[in-house]
Amino acid sequence: MEIKYGLISADSHAAFHRDDFTSRMSAEKWGERIPHVAEKREDGGRADGWSIYGLPPRGDVCNCPAVMGDPFPTWPKVWEEVPALAYDPKERLKALDGDRVDAEVLFPNPPGGSYYEYGDAEFELACVQAYNDVLADWRRASDRYLPLAALPYLSDPKIVAKEVERSVTNGHRGVNVAGKAPKGLPHIAAPHWYPLWDICQELNVPIHFHGSANLDTAASAKKWDGYSVRQAHSAATSTSAVTPAQIIPHFIFSGLTERFPRLKVVFAEAGIGGLNYVLAACDHEWETRRLWTEGLATRPSEAVRRQMYVNFWFEAEGIKLREAIGVDNLMWESDFPHVASYYPRSWHEIERVLQGVSAADRRKLLFQNALKVYDIEATVRRVEASSSSAAV
Amino acid sequence: MQLRYGLISVDDHVQEPPDLWTSRLSKSRWGERIPHLEHIDGGQRWIADGVTLLDSPARAAALMEDRNHEPKNWEEVSPAAYRPGDRLKAMDAAGVDYSVLYPTVAGAAGQNFARLKDPELELACVQAYNDWLIEEWAGASERFIPQCIVPIWPPEGAVAEIERAVAKGHRGVIFPAVPMDLRDVPHVAGPEYDPIWAACARLSVPLCLHAGASPKLQYQPYSGLAPALAQALDAVTKPVSSVFVLGLYLFSRVLLRHPKLRVVLAESALSWGMLYLEWADHQFDHDGLAREGYELTPSEMFRRQCYLNAWFDEIAPFEPYLGADHILWSTNFPLATSTWPQTQATIERCFHDVSPEKRDMVLWKNAASLYAL
Numbered sequence: 209m210e211i212k213y214g215l216i217s218a219d220s221h222a223a224f225h226r227d228d229f230t231s232r233m234s235a236e237k238w239g240e241r242i243p244h245v246a247e248k249r250e251d252g253g254r255a256d257g258w259s260i261y262g263l264p265p266r267g268d269v270c271n272c273p274a275v276m277g278d279p280f281p282t283w284p285k286v287w288e289e290v291p292a293l294a295y296d297p298k299e300r301l302k303a304l305d306g307d308r309v310d311a312e313v314l315f316p317n318p319p320g321g322s323y324y325e326y327g328d329a330e331f332e333l334a335c336v337q338a339y340n341d342v343l344a345d346w347r348r349a350s351d352r353y354l355p356l357a358a359l360p361y362l363s364d365p366k367i368v369a370k371e372v373e374r375s376v377t378n379g380h381r382g383v384n385v386a387g388k389a390p391k392g393l394p395h396i397a398a399p400h401w402y403p404l405w406d407i408c409q410e411l412n413v414p415i416h417f418h419g420s421a422n423l424d425t426a427a428s429a430k431k432w433d434g435y436s437v438r439q440a441h442s443a444a445t446s447t448s449a450v451t452p453a454q455i456i457p458h459f460i461f462s463g464l465t466e467r468f469p470r471l472k473v474v475f476a477e478a479g480i481g482g483l484n485y486v487l488a489a490c491d492h493e494w495e496t497r498r499l500w501t502e503g504l505a506t507r508p509s510e511a512v513r514r515q516m517y518v519n520f521w522f523e524a525e526g527i528k529l530r531e532a533i534g535v536d537n538l539m540w541e542s543d544f545p546h547v548a549s550y551y552p553r554s555w556h557e558i559e560r561v562l563q564g565v566s567a568a569d570r571r572k573l574l575f576q577n578a579l580k581v582y583d584i585e586a587t588v589r590r591v592e593a594s595s596s597s598a599a600v
Numbered sequence: 601m602q603l604r605y606g607l608i609s610v611d612d613h614v615q616e617p618p619d620l621w622t623s624r625l626s627k628s629r630w631g632e633r634i635p636h637l638e639h640i641d642g643g644q645r646w647i648a649d650g651v652t653l654l655d656s657p658a659r660a661a662a663l664m665e666d667r668n669h670e671p672k673n674w675e676e677v678s679p680a681a682y683r684p685g686d687r688l689k690a691m692d693a694a695g696v697d698y699s700v701l702y703p704t705v706a707g708a709a710g711q712n713f714a715r716l717k718d719p720e721l722e723l724a725c726v727q728a729y730n731d732w733l734i735e736e737w738a739g740a741s742e743r744f745i746p747q748c749i750v751p752i753w754p755p756e757g758a759v760a761e762i763e764r765a766v767a768k769g770h771r772g773v774i775f776p777a778v779p780m781d782l783r784d785v786p787h788v789a790g791p792e793y794d795p796i797w798a799a800c801a802r803l804s805v806p807l808c809l810h811a812g813a814s815p816k817l818q819y820q821p822y823s824g825l826a827p828a829l830a831q832a833l834d835a836v837t838k839p840v841s842s843v844f845v846l847g848l849y850l851f852s853r854v855l856l857r858h859p860k861l862r863v864v865l866a867e868s869a870l871s872w873g874m875l876y877l878e879w880a881d882h883q884f885d886h887d888g889l890a891r892e893g894y895e896l897t898p899s900e901m902f903r904r905q906c907y908l909n910a911w912f913d914e915i916a917p918f919e920p921y922l923g924a925d926h927i928l929w930s931t932n933f934p935l936a937t938s939t940w941p942q943t944q945a946t947i948e949r950c951f952h953d954v955s956p957e958k959r960d961m962v963l964w965k966n967a968a969s970l971y972a973l
Binding site for chain 1: 667668777778780781787789790816817818819821822823824825826828829830831832833835836837839840841843844845847848851852869871872873874875876878879880882883884886887888889892912913914917921936937938939
């Protein structure tokens with residue numbers, strides 16, 4: 209990969225073409241169950257959504273307000289309104305250049321990468337493979353895309369591991385994981401999932417938890433029918449700040465970081481405060497309770513610094529704590545083309561957030577850490593991650 | 601108020617003795633439903649009306665030889681957990697002047713009696729606790745700062761008990777932050793609860809939302825985990841679950857509706873606070889909430905009305921943003937997470953680069969003002 213701008217987004221979202229699944233899954237076998245765009249019955253005109261497993265269409269046809277123009281934020285109602293910039297990997301490179309971003313890690317967009325809720329393991333695997341194949345094609349279109357594989361949770365863990373291996377062979381650079389295992393399956397700390405962690409460690413691809421990571425924690429505290437849509441959005445998204453602090457302790461105290469010391473774990477769109485808290489709180493309990501006597505040989509903060517990463521995008525105050533959190537454990541994220549994205553003015557926001565940060569630290573936060581985490585060889589043509597050259 | 605050491609601990613726990621409720625509730629009326637200790641599987645548990653209130657006779661691991669194990673039988677519980685005289689000696693040893701008291705069997709967040717199905721039994725248990733704490737602890741020394749628990753529903757019942765308890769000498773109100781997780785009652789953000797918040801403001805007693813009001817606020821441990829590790833895990837996911845509580849009380853306008861209400865997030869820890877508030881403010885801007893009738897941003901509401909409670913966090917990195925006047929200190933005695941017996945050494949580690957004025961604010965001045973000492 210070539211680094212021209214000095215900026216990698218560790219969290220963006222690949223949008224899907226309406227034919228992405230129908231062109232890859234067997235119509236004979238799956239018919240109407242294949243994820244496809246269909247018209248929702250809605251008051252106030254036509255609206256499209258995704259129909260999956262033969263169920264009525266729901267959700268947005270595409271989540272891409274960052275490329276919809278004014279008034280912001282607007283979501284496309286029907287497929288024809290979705291800009292090619294979102295779903296066409298070649299077109300999208302123009303958006304990357306426009307925002308002066310070298311590369312992006314690809315998380316899901318509707319219809320998403322989770323197909324376990326239909327309780328049909330065979331269907332889930334077929335969808336997951338199609339999903340992973342779509343993103344492998346993105347990677348073939350350009351090495352500036354770093355796709356994350358989806359997982360067939362309902363399959364035998366050996367098949368899960370195999371799908372990870374297949375995806376990584378096809379160009380995927382990580383795995384996106386639900387924070388809480390789907391209903392009926394063992395807890396994420398259970399030995400059931402060891403083959404998954406093992407293959408990710410072996411292939412040196414990080415696992416990822418995004419936003420609230422599907423945790424059902426505090427469902428009643430986050431939701432209240434007295435909130436307006438915007439208030440509900442604020443209340444729900446900002447509390448994703450807890451996600452790293454609810455998940456990392458499981459990796460530490462369940463012995464996963466001891467068992468898989470080279471497994472890398474990334475938290476996207478969950479803020480950076482959770483990591484800061486975990487460092488202090490886990491060490492406190494480890495020391496106070498003398499947990500090395502319980503089989504945890506490694507001081508938790510050492511394991512966290514060695515294996516855990518969090519992404520930032522707006523945290524000007526938080527970045528002041530970068531030394532305490534770990535300058536090597538932070539990566540920039542754009543969230544393109546979602547509502548949190550500052551596209552096409554990402555650098556403008558970066559200048560605000562990174563005020564007073566040394567050039568060496570800026571390079572780490574903006575692209576060098578990502579190159580390391582995703583194990584990418586890059587030619588750094590010009591390092592523009594300094595305030596003078598970036599202010600275009 | 602008299603200070604010898606310069607420390608008011610705003611979050612410690614009393615251990616209720618085995619006869620607290622059996623000696624105060626009518627045996628003829630309630631029979632076996634009264635909270636009591638039962639022998640089960642080689643250890644003792646607290647049971648009331650078929651509900652397990654606590655799966656051990658006490659939470660006092662800091663006083664055990666190995667703090668990875670709670671006492672299994674009452675005989676193993678150290679008197680410093682349940683006897684005011686022994687507690688005062690422990691406070692002297694740790695250098696604690698005043699101690700703000702939270703329950704154990706009744707639930708650290710005052711949540712356990714809300715889980716009983718019978719509101720009359722709930723009220724009887726709550727009143728017995730509130731009376732006992734005044735008579736046995738507050739009566740033994742003014743260094744103990746008693747706080748009442750309340751029946752969660754109906755609100756007028758909660759208000760009546762708050763008024764009764766405060767008249768008896770209680771200085772704070774412990775309320776389980778998410779009552780709708782405990783019993784079939786309305787969502788706490790709704791106006792139905794306004795009389796409770798108004799009563800706290802009117803009586804000038806802080807509303808204390810202690811971490812751990814509901815297991816649903818935390819990601820629960822894997823069942824195959826060794827108990828010591830599961831407890832350590834719980835001790836880490838619990839304080840930070842206060843993010844959900846703070847977010848709820850900020851965005852739902854409870855604080856805007858009650859500007860004189862002061863809210864203590866007990867056992868919240870500190871290291872997440874500034875970063876959560878920065879996000880809450882960012883989201884508030886990004887979602888345009890200023891146009892939806894909020895007259896303050898989340899961090900402004902926090903700095904007007906809320907307090908975080910630290911016991912192992914460094915203060916210096918967060919104090920400039922949160923405000924030294926909104927951080928409180930505690931020892932969390934006698935829980936496993938307590939800094940006991942290293943309280944003073946921990947304070948030295950956590951307060952480096954903090955000015956003497958701000959150190960005093962966090963260690964005692966804020967608490968003295970909050971509890972009108």
